[in-house]
Amino acid sequence: MTLKSLSSDFTPERCQYRTATGRQCLSPVVDPGSPFCPRHAFAQPSESDDFLAPLTQRACRFQNAAGVNYSLGALYTLLAQGRISPRRATALAYISSLLLRTLPAIDSDLYPHAGKPGFSPNGEPTTQDEIDTATDTTDNTSQSEDTTKSQTPN
Numbered sequence: 548m549t550l551k552s553l554s555s556d557f558t559p560e561r562c563q564y565r566t567a568t569g570r571q572c573l574s575p576v577v578d579p580g581s582p583f584c585p586r587h588a589f590a591q592p593s594e595s596d597d598f599l600a601p602l603t604q605r606a607c608r609f610q611n612a613a614g615v616n617y618s619l620g621a622l623y624t625l626l627a628q629g630r631i632s633p634r635r636a637t638a639l640a641y642i643s644s645l646l647l648r649t650l651p652a653i654d655s656d657l658y659p660h661a662g663k664p665g666f667s668p669n670g671e672p673t674t675q676d677e678i679d680t681a682t683d684t685t686d687n688t689s690q691s692e693d694t695t696k697s698q699t700p701n
């Protein structure tokens with residue numbers, strides 16, 4: 548996807564501020580680190596603004612399709628308002644796409660509990676005794692026994 552596919556009249560070297568009617572500012576971008584002309588750069592929130600809240604508040608930690616969909620909707624709004632650069636929005640949209648694509652793989656995961664509290668890195672349940680001994684001493688002999696078990700799925 549090229550930047551020009553976003554809008555037929557989009558010109559990347561021009562200020563990305565848009566009026567309420569959607570017309571792009573005619574002034575050139577002076578600072579390569581800013582998507583806006585000097586006049587609109589002062590009026591716009593900087594790229595360092597915290598977009599975490601609007602992008603994640605209803606994202607359900609990106610663990611279901613509806614959450615990813617909501618985050619993409621919030622990203623669309625930020626981009627349409629000119630509050631986030633197309634470059635940054637593109638990167639976030641790509642990550643969202645990858646997150647969405649991993650959801651079906653999680654459902655068919657052979658080791659769904661691996662790495663979670665109470666489970667070994669191989670996805671096998673650990674007893675409280677094993678957790679206690681693991682925190683008290685570094686016992687390498689018991690870890691080598693676990694690697695032989697890892698060959699068999701749950």
Ligand SMILES: [Zn+2]
Binds near residue numbers: 584
């Ligand atoms: Zn401008």
